[in-house]
Amino acid sequence: MPVLDIMVFNFFKRATRKITSAAKNIFGFAGNIFHGVPHDFESIEAALYRADFGRETTQRILGAIRQSCKLDRELRGREVGEIAKHVLRAELEGAEGKFVAANFPEVICLVGVNGVGKTTTAAKLAHTFQKEGNGVLLGACDTFRAAANEQISIWARRMEMDIISSQHGADAAAVAYDALSAAVARKKKILLLDTAGRMHTKAQLLDELAKLRRIILKKISEAQLHAWLVVDANNGSNSIAQAKTFNEIFKLDGIIISKMDGTSRGGALVGIYQELKLPIFYVGVGEQLGDLVPFSVEGYTDALFSNG
């Protein structure tokens, strides 16, 4: 075995001994992705691909590990996970979204493809903002899917929160307009609009979104209107292509990654951020109202690479 390989081998032997538990963390996925992985480059590489980091990020992490074994004495003694964390923190610079309700009212419109978790996220966000002391109103702008109104109304009842809705088939932009008028009249600081799931190829539904945006902007400034794309962590790169179309139509300014708990591929978040370069505000980690955590780079990288 060449000298470098022996060094690397010993390095991983030391490193992996320290990695033990794989308990669930705040993001809901099992802990350290290197847990139980043999200490050779191929296995580490496979673990990174399995976690959905994608080619570029995986190669950057591997490169840093190689480098640390070869050159950097300070890094040499550190765990593999520590090195990966170090690389990922650089990759995710600027990814932390912090929402401050500075204006009155603020309108947050949740958009995305079918079934990613928009309605559930609308409810979770409403719950979070309400707990933080804000007046919140919900707008049920998914007038397309038959059961959509009922679904979000159930959440509103549970939270004892006002909701503006209309009947199935109504004009979504008109519902948004009514909801905005109601938010102003009732002095609600934040209006959350749930919208219908749509594919980027369905022109009619995309036009509906463009119209909704135009109508809302008749009443408030661009600074008050936010469009957050909800992305299912399991869909990774599929949602990315679709997001580009959403961006053209609605000018997205944030991302929510849902269903992080249901995936062993926590690395998808990095690819989504690399592609969209939009701040990630929250991560969905379950189906209940409290299952939404503010996105923090430190929390996320710790969750991926630390024990427990």
Ligand SMILES: Nc1nc2c(ncn2[C@@H]2O[C@H](COP(=O)(O)OP(=O)(O)OP(=O)(O)O)[C@@H](O)[C@H]2O)c(=O)[nH]1
């Ligand atoms: N495990 C898990 N499930 C989630 C999460 N968010 C949403 N879900 C589930 O995903 C399913 C779809 O969620 P919805 O909120 O209805 O998704 P949607 O984007 O509104 O769907 P459409 O309106 O049909 O496009 C539901 O069963 C939710 O309970 C999450 O963070 N974790």
Ligand SMILES: [Mg+2]
């Ligand atoms: Mg929905």
